[in-house]
Amino acid sequence: MRSRLIVVLVALAVAIVALYGLPRAYFLTDLIHDAEAQETRHVADIAAIAIAERGRGADDVTPDFLESFLQTQESLTFVAADGSRVRVGFPAEADSAEDIVATRPLPDGGEITLRRSADLIDQRVEDALMPLFLVGLALVILAPLLMWGLAERLSRPFRELAGVAERIGQGHFDEPIRHHRVAEAEAIAEALRRASARWAELMRRERDIAANASHELRTPISALRVEIEDLASWPQTPPDVAAELHSYLPQLDRLNAAVRTYLDAAQAQRLTDVDTVDLVPVVRAAMQRWEAPAEGARSAVASVLVEEPEGPMPVRASQATVGQILDLLFRDAVDRGATLVRVQLGCTDAFGRVRLSLEGETSPTGDKARAAASQTALEVDGRVSIVDGHSTLLLPRAPGGTASRVS
Template sequence: MRERLIALFVGLTVAVLALSGIPRAYAVADLVHANELSKADRSADLIAAVITERASTGGVVTEVSLDPLVQRDESVEYVTSGGAVTRAGTLTQRPSSDDISVTRTIPGGGRLTLWRSGDVVEESVSDAVLPMVLLAVALLLASALVGSVLARRLSKPFAELASVADDIGEGRFDVEVPHYAIPEAEAIGDALRRGASRLDELVERERSLAVNASHELRTPIAALRLELEDLAMWPQTPPEVAEELRGYIPELKRLSAAVTQYLDTARDQRRASNGFGPDLPT
């Protein structure tokens, strides 16, 4: 029961985290991606403004002039109106589809394209999502701990009630049944108290009936044995009848011994149920 309660508690926590955490993680990833795209737009606007100013003064745009304007993990490609291409930045090969790219048209002709590495975006997303993952793991561990404590507290009454039921099954009807704040456990406890009381009354009634019946049997048996002995010893009794009567006397003795043994057993059981040990032989 305890393991199932812990599993249920942890499962509910996982479900809540999945329903709330996964959409939030996607939202954070989209926010980070939008932030990186905004950075790329600002960088492209700045570089485009510098190129426009340099072109208006008759300056030449070179890789050396573009390098200081390019941030880490960015690359730019400037194509003049005449088709001349100038590249700068950290990317040595054509950017992949995962990279962020923005394009600006330069007044007077020409086109500027800026790429921001997709690895930087993924790293930013990981940095933003990592605290959420760590928080989810901490919540799972906390839920397992809290679930273990709650499961122990919830299962303890039922384990005690099972022990009480075993005691009642062994004939200890005077066992004390604790009271609990849990309604279901208290209902089981009430049922065990009523059942133990009824069983105690029933067993005591049957035991008393058996003892009384045995006492009632001992007197007639003893009287019958004495009558048979007297008849066997009576002078007017024929020898054959006397012999037959004497043959019944051992049977009556065995019956009387069986009744006596039953009475002793019933007495020992009654003393044991009352908390006393069996009588010592005298």
């Protein structure tokens, strides 16, 4: 979008310069030619009057006298009544058909011819057109820079919204969407806000259904199977009825297997839909946030990474979700009065692991933050476990990575 805007705006600027500059250049050229022709005629009139007055006084018309009427690149030819000729200025060999020529008759039968060189006219036209050309050239050179800035400003809201839409598509439904002054951009932003809110609600309901489906579906099926087996084994049950009841059990097993297949497929789909993020930089970022929090934002707690990971540790979760879980666990460490948090990273075949060992714990204030972290981890098929008062976050591993494995 930005490149197309730049091309369109630069082409528009060049067209404006051309549409203004070309007619202006022709107008100036004609104006200078007319002014030079008028000035030539005016000088010829003055010279004719002066020469006529000099003739009445019986004074000779000398070359020095004639040169007093000339400027650079002009010539003046005096033809006396007796046919004698005097020429001053540039030589006759330099005459051109494009010169401006003014001829005036004299009272005694002679005449004068004033000629202004075409080279002089061209030079004055060039001098007049040069500022116009330089201004046009400057506009053409500056236009891409100015238009780039304008296109950058016009396209920035839409590029930001494109990035927001990309992150929402990756599952970051809590992505902040700022307001824009451009009406079209604000309309798109508002549509994205509504869409992200609806998608977040749909995903929450889907996770709730997936989390409760095992209990709500498989438990009654298993209970029904047990009841049928008990009923079939009662002494009061006739043999033919017991045989009929036993024939129902394979159908219940098929139903149970179908439910289990559906739940496994739903879980695999959820794992495919979420992002893949490297756990190592996310953990480092969380440690830095809690070691040097913003002023007035939260209490700080020192942390240290026990062992440097050997490589990346990709897990199936969004960066925002992992950061939120870690923030809750660090919040829990602060609430418990810990003075140091030892962070250990590792992985198994199925999970990436982050273990937070607290030192200096003095005043436990409840498990609210831990419970919130555990609930958030369940949304990405992870879990938070507490062993000896220390927190361990387990997240499903993604393919790849060379980080150290732990048992």
